[in-house]
Amino acid sequence: MNFKTILVHLDHSDRCAARTALAARWAGAHGSHLVGLVPSGRYDGVIPADAIAPEVGDFIAASADYLRRRAETIGREFEQAVAATGAVAHELRVVDAATTDAVVQHGRASDLVVLGRDDGSGARDVAVHGLVGHVLMEVGRPVLVVPCDGDFEGVARNAVVAWNGSREAAVALQAALPALQRARRVTLVDFRRPQEAGDDRPPSAAEMLRFLARHGIQASFERDVAGSDVAAALLSRVSELGADLLVMGGYGHPRVQEMVLGGVTRQILARASVPVLMAH
Template sequence: MNFKTILVHLDHSNRSPARAAMASRWARAHESHLIGLVPTGLYDGVIPADAIATGMADYIAESADYLRRRAEAIAREFREGIAGAGPLSYEVRLVDGVTMDAVVRYGHASDLLVLGQSDDSNGKDITVRGLAEQVLMEVGRPVLLVPSAGIFPDVPKNIVAAWDGSREAAMALRAALPALRGARRVTLVSLRHPRDEDNAQRLLVSDMIQYLLRHGVRACAESEVTEIDIADALLSRVSDLGADLLVMGGYSHSRLRERILGGVTRQILAQMTVPVLMAH
């Protein structure tokens, strides 16, 4: 498996250029074809209040024209960024469909999607609020999430992979193999609370290490008992190890349960400090 096609979601947010740059780096590192997807927002129904002058005779036509020009400006910036960094197989798609539907639909024909962490830089633009969470659940492809703050100038070389023996964690590890093979250090981290059962048979850590080795990935494993939230402990370990990518499964429990009781996925999505590659 390799990332033959990488899709990056582009918009007018402050972090869109950072996503584009990261997607370009990954595409070059993995010799991928890169697709810059620019939903115009035409069917999302969100237009800045001051975008269209008052008194326009045809507000709908003027709105559509404004959104098209904004999308073309985003696409132009994307092309200029790629041109300044060297040759790359890429294309730009401007689409008028609902943002979430467009990302999922085009994501089905991709090996990896690059999305942004939800933040407040978009003001009242609801089209990207919760986008990563919705796409992760629907697309059936791994998603690389770029934090809403920070600079990440290189492809990852020191990777932490969260391992809890779940289906989602196994899928994430398999999906991340191209990135894991290029890393200098891979650490498989298993965390549990004191009250949780120490189920070594479920984790099969040594088997997973051998699985990775057969795929050209040399990994070490850590197993820790922690009193704090699993998400906090995981992010703390990422920091301690100086990791530049976290690999993990997303939503091992239902989203309803996570919304009511809290959950590792939701906390990581909110508090991530390095890029996170997730699969569901």
């Protein structure tokens, strides 16, 4: 199994280069076609106050020109970064649609969508706060979220899967199979709250390990009781195991005109120091 098409969201944030590099390495390892998507920002809201000279008469035309030139710069940087990683089939798409809509619409024609966590470096400009949550809940594809810090050498070699028997966990595990098949070590971790400690819902751990084995994945299983902070317990175990990828289901619920991630999911995304592969 492979991710045949990987889409990476490109922007002018400080972490775009790291996100591009990781996406290119995953594309190379999986024999993927890599799509770099650059929403210009034209429909995302404000333009930085210092981007357009005050004496310019036609502010709208000047703003469009500024955004077009910036998108072209981002595109050139993508092309150069991909070329530096080796021969990866790739293409660049520059679009004028709103960022969230563009990523969702183009992401549905891919096998994996690579996003960055909002690090605040684009706060003055393109309004894409909540991009990860919106895309995760709407795109219908797995999402790989790259942390705000750190460099990541390539495909995961030591993966932790957050497993609790839920639908979301099962969807994420299935979506992650191409990545897990390339890992040297895979650990399923089931953290329960104290009141759930005796709740053994099917499928059993043994059944899941046999399922993975039929996909060529030799995994181990751990179960423990966490306190009130499941996210902290999970991230602590990721660190102890030296993992370089976390796989987990995305949890959330709709509100008026927005999708809000559940508490554990938000905490994981805010605090994770390794890429997180999620599906909903």
